[in-house]
Amino acid sequence: MNLERYADRVLETARRHGATDAEVSVEARVAALTRFANSEIHQSVAEDTVRVTLRYVHGRRYGMAATGRLDDAALESLVERASANARSTAESDDWPGLPEPGPIPEVTGAYAASTGEATAERRVETVREVVAAADAAGVAAFGSFTTGAVTTAVISTRGVRAVQTRSDAWLVTVHMSPGGGTGYAETCAVDVADVDGAALGREAAGKARADDHAVDLAPGEYPVVLEEYAVVDLLAKLGRCGFNALAAQEGQSFAAPGLRVASDLVTVWDDGTDPAGLPTAFDHEGVGKERVSLIDRGRCVGLVHDTRTAARAGIRSTGHALPAPNPVGPLPTNMFMAPGASTREELVGRLDRGLLVTRFYYTNPVNPKRGIVTGVTRDGVFLVEHGEIVSPVRDLRFSVSYLDVLRGVAAVGKERKTLRGWYGGVSVLGDITVPAVLVDSFRFSG
Amino acid sequence: MEPHGTPTGAMREITDRALDTAVSAGADYADVRVVRRVEESVTVRTGRVESIASDESEGVGVRVFAYGAWGFAATHRYDADAIDRAAAEAVRLAKGAAPSLRRRVSLAERPRAYGTYATPVREDPFALPLEVKVADLLDADAALAVPGVVSTASTYAAQREWKTFAATDGSLTEQVFTHVGAGIEAHAVKGSEHQRRSYPEARGGRWQQAGYEFIRELDLKGNAARCGGEAVALLTAPPCPEGPATVVIDPSQLYLQIHESCGHATELDRVFGAEASYAGTSFLTAGLLDSRFRYGSDLVTLVADATVPGGPGSFGWDDEGVAAQRTTLVENGILTGYLTSRDTAPRIGRESGGAVRAESWNRLPLVRMTNVNLVPVPGMSLQDIVADTDDGLYLTQNRSWSIDDRRWNFQFGTEIAYEIKGGRLGRILRNPVYSGITPEFWRSCDAVADERSYVMYGNPNCAKGLPPQCVQVGHGTSGARFRGVRMGAGR
Numbered sequence: 042m043n044l045e046r047y048a049d050r051v052l053e054t055a056r057r058h059g060a061t062d063a064e065v066s067v068e069a070r071v072a073a074l075t076r077f078a079n080s081e082i083h084q085s086v087a088e089d090t091v092r093v094t095l096r097y098v099h100g101r102r103y104g105m106a107a108t109g110r111l112d113d114a115a116l117e118s119l120v121e122r123a124s125a126n127a128r129s130t131a132e133s134d135d136w137p138g139l140p141e142p143g144p145i146p147e148v149t150g151a152y153a154a155s156t157g158e159a160t161a162e163r164r165v166e167t168v169r170e171v172v173a174a175a176d177a178a179g180v181a182a183f184g185s186f187t188t189g190a191v192t193t194a195v196i197s198t199r200g201v202r203a204v205q206t207r208s209d210a211w212l213v214t215v216h217m218s219p220g221g222g223t224g225y226a227e228t229c230a231v232d233v234a235d236v237d238g239a240a241l242g243r244e245a246a247g248k249a250r251a252d253d254h255a256v257d258l259a260p261g262e263y264p265v266v267l268e269e270y271a272v273v274d275l276l277a278k279l280g281r282c283g284f285n286a287l288a289a290q291e292g293q294s295f296a297a298p299g300l301r302v303a304s305d306l307v308t309v310w311d312d313g314t315d316p317a318g319l320p321t322a323f324d325h326e327g328v329g330k331e332r333v334s335l336i337d338r339g340r341c342v343g344l345v346h347d348t349r350t351a352a353r354a355g356i357r358s359t360g361h362a363l364p365a366p367n368p369v370g371p372l373p374t375n376m377f378m379a380p381g382a383s384t385r386e387e388l389v390g391r392l393d394r395g396l397l398v399t400r401f402y403y404t405n406p407v408n409p410k411r412g413i414v415t416g417v418t419r420d421g422v423f424l425v426e427h428g429e430i431v432s433p434v435r436d437l438r439f440s441v442s443y444l445d446v447l448r449g450v451a452a453v454g455k456e457r458k459t460l461r462g463w464y465g466g467v468s469v470l471g472d473i474t475v476p477a478v479l480v481d482s483f484r485f486s487g
Numbered sequence: 488m489e490p491h492g493t494p495t496g497a498m499r500e501i502t503d504r505a506l507d508t509a510v511s512a513g514a515d516y517a518d519v520r521v522v523r524r525v526e527e528s529v530t531v532r533t534g535r536v537e538s539i540a541s542d543e544s545e546g547v548g549v550r551v552f553a554y555g556a557w558g559f560a561a562t563h564r565y566d567a568d569a570i571d572r573a574a575a576e577a578v579r580l581a582k583g584a585a586p587s588l589r590r591r592v593s594l595a596e597r598p599r600a601y602g603t604y605a606t607p608v609r610e611d612p613f614a615l616p617l618e619v620k621v622a623d624l625l626d627a628d629a630a631l632a633v634p635g636v637v638s639t640a641s642t643y644a645a646q647r648e649w650k651t652f653a654a655t656d657g658s659l660t661e662q663v664f665t666h667v668g669a670g671i672e673a674h675a676v677k678g679s680e681h682q683r684r685s686y687p688e689a690r691g692g693r694w695q696q697a698g699y700e701f702i703r704e705l706d707l708k709g710n711a712a713r714c715g716g717e718a719v720a721l722l723t724a725p726p727c728p729e730g731p732a733t734v735v736i737d738p739s740q741l742y743l744q745i746h747e748s749c750g751h752a753t754e755l756d757r758v759f760g761a762e763a764s765y766a767g768t769s770f771l772t773a774g775l776l777d778s779r780f781r782y783g784s785d786l787v788t789l790v791a792d793a794t795v796p797g798g799p800g801s802f803g804w805d806d807e808g809v810a811a812q813r814t815t816l817v818e819n820g821i822l823t824g825y826l827t828s829r830d831t832a833p834r835i836g837r838e839s840g841g842a843v844r845a846e847s848w849n850r851l852p853l854v855r856m857t858n859v860n861l862v863p864v865p866g867m868s869l870q871d872i873v874a875d876t877d878d879g880l881y882l883t884q885n886r887s888w889s890i891d892d893r894r895w896n897f898q899f900g901t902e903i904a905y906e907i908k909g910g911r912l913g914r915i916l917r918n919p920v921y922s923g924i925t926p927e928f929w930r931s932c933d934a935v936a937d938e939r940s941y942v943m944y945g946n947p948n949c950a951k952g953l954p955p956q957c958v959q960v961g962h963g964t965s966g967a968r969f970r971g972v973r974m975g976a977g978r
């Protein structure tokens with residue numbers, strides 16, 4: 042489907058209506074999902090969806106509208122609605138104008154036809170591998186395997202013209218053992234061929250078996266090794282509440298240049314162009330992705346911006362706008378944390394008496410300004426003594442500052458995983474690449 | 488309002504085509520939804536109109552039961568080819584899934600669904616000039632800005648959905664839903680302390696199935712100055728004490744407690760593991776129904792009621808064509824039911840409770856809350872309960888929430904607490920947080936207020952499933968008192 046053709050037509054209509062400027066973003070997604078529970082496939086869905094978003098500018102007024110249809114009448118009505126919205130607003134003293142065209146980085150490896158064209162049979166085959174691993178371990182598999190492709194075109198009267206196609210394959214599995222144990226494994230990749238169902242199935246099955254017959258542990262402070270699946274949540278939450286320029290401008294973020302928010306071992310950045318993640322060349326305003334350093338050896342460096350927050354800060358957008366209307370502000374959607382030097386065994390080996398935590402669940406900010414988050418552990422927590430796992434323990438609740446957690450990082454794993462994290466639950470195609478970490482102290486409230 | 492008008496059959500060409508293709512491709516049963524949705528929203532931030540947006544979406548979703556398995560495919564195109572492709576794809580997906588099945592899926596019977604339903608609307612929000620809605624919101628937002636408030640956010644939104652449902656058993660329903668919602672919030676910051684007060688609810692406001700009359704009745708402007716003042720006052724208020732306490736919980740927090748610890752916990756698909764890898768499971772395992780599990784104290788009766796006029800989760804028929812009904816989930820403290828679908832209800836020997844909905848045409852219908860309500864108890868008003876409390880806390884307005892994957896271990900924070908001393912509300916306290924274990928908490932309930940404080944709250948952001956889908960759910964509740972609640976852990 043030639044999305045540019047539709048976008049151009051909308052721009053032309055907007056000009057005819059008297060728009061002084063306009064920006065059209067068209068996103069077409071074809072995706073399918075095979076979900077499984079109790080080792081059976083219980084949901085199989087496919088969708089073919091399109092969304093055209095128009096930002097219509099009339100002087101210092103602007104309005105927006107969107108539609109999920111491509112026929113002439115729908116596109117005509119789109120322009121009418123957006124222009125009516127623009128006319129209903131007062132002139133804005135804060136409207137930065139649409140972004141000017143800027144450099145868009147060359148991105149390779151954002152699309153694999155094997156993923157974009159993956160059939161139901163292909164997904165079923167991978168799910169079968171996951172289930173076979175569960176069967177072999179005598180546990181049950183619950184999860185989902187998504188394959189999809191999204192084409193985005195952003196075109197504006199300012200001269201922005203950006204088009205890209207990306208693909209994503211995402212497998213998640215939770216295995217449950219008759220003894221009450223649960224285990225987790227996840228991966229995401231551009232190429233469906235990089236998703237190894239058997240390996241992930243074995244990982245989750247091994248965890249579930251090891252987690253059987255968990256015992257209660259007294260709440261309190263423990264040194265912990267956080268697996269990649271847990272670390273991803275630290276970055277997702279801090280990215281949203283902290284490194285988002287809108288949160289900072291509204292006084293709700295902890296982030297401030299030079300402020301120490303983590304140990305020297307922690308370096309975090311956002312890079313849409315890195316093929317290790319799910320690469321993307323530009324954001325939803327058609328602004329090229331800039332690599333933004335967020336934490337450099339423990340200290341805050343930068344924030345991610347969209348056009349509006351950048352104008353307020355007197356700088357250029359870093360290319361982190363979300364689809365309009367966006368009350369959340371700009372977000373780092375391709376975060377990376379620098380790897381360290383330790384193997385997983387070395388990280389666990391350094392725990393004299395501590396916990397190995399697989400992942401966090403249902404975490405929510407209690408006090409975003411201090412990075413305080415509450416949540417629970419899930420899918421495998423283990424008591425470690427003298428560097429050896431001695432017993433699985435029951436899930437624990439915590440309310441801690443994620444900044445304190447990062448300040449306590451004493452060692453960083455050398456392997457990394459690329460995960461959807463929080464972005465798995467929203468409509469933005471984002472990902473986070475993280476290592477496991479050893480943290481001096483983590484307080485569980487029980 | 489009686490859901491029994493005569494459908495127009497306007498979408499017949501599309502629905503017949505989808506069903507015929509599905510059957511000739513091998514479906515034993517198929518249903519199809521044609522959905523058109525429009526939405527408008529206004530966001531004001533700190534005195535400025537941040538965005539005015541309007542959205543529309545339209546398409547066809549075909550669900551089939553074939554080879555003993557489910558398949559679902561959706562398309563935004565209405566041409567015959569696209570509909571044929573979607574129907575055939577749904578059957579192909581079902582066929583692909585079938586060999587993996589280890590348990591036979593059986594569907595609860597239901598009578599043929601036939602008729603119409605529409606939200607009662609007095610003042611059509613979409614017919615009202617945009618200028619009026621923008622001006623109302625700007626007015627309310629301006630009134631929030633008392634000295635010390637650093638930022639404000641005010642939102643208004645309306646959604647309308649036209650939904651045609653047809654199925655191979657001859658079912659045909661046409662429903663029109665209108666939802667509106669609005670809310671305001673004030674933020675105050677001092678050093679590392681950030682405080683928020685909102686009305687009637689943050690995160691998009693409070694929602695109802697209604698017209699703009701509902702927004703007017705909220706009186707956002709009339710509540711704004713109090714919100715702003717309290718946000719500022721909270722910055723220097725003493726922290727809420729920790730440790731066990733008697734708490735009286737306002738409906739503006741209790742509704743979310745119901746949502747998280749009863750609503751999600753009684754979704755029967757969840758109980759059977761359908762959401763285990765994402766949203767989680769439930770501690771309310773099916774065997775607890777037979778053993779008459781004590782969920783709460785005698786005062787606790789919870790119902791799922793899709794028939795409440797104006798309830799955000801009300802309808803004529805659910806997305807499987809099952810008529811709206813009122814199901815008791817917990818009766819006088821004892822677990823008596825679940826939220827069910829046609830394919831889960833038979834597993835507990837019941838008919839479907841009619842609790843299945845999809846976010847839109849492109850999503851698979853799932854077991855969802857309708858309006859899950861705490862039934863008021865005649866006798867004491869909420870004020871009477873406060874007056875009857877010697878030493879306690881009054882908790883208002885949700886601020887943070889978290890619950891584990893079995894809906895067992897929760898923690899909630901509210902925007903504000905008021906001290907209760909000698910039966911009177913006293914000074915305000917900041918950053919209240921309470922946590923607990925679901926059945927212990929509900930068993931500690933020793934007073935539920937009567938209908939005078941009963942409010943229907945709505946949660947427009949309840950996400951479930953993969954890809955995640957949000958539907959409108961409602962929670963009607965009055966205030967209630969709980970003993971020995973664990974306060975603290977928030978800092």
Ligand SMILES: [Zn+2]
Nearest residue numbers: 746948949950
């Ligand atoms: Zn929910």
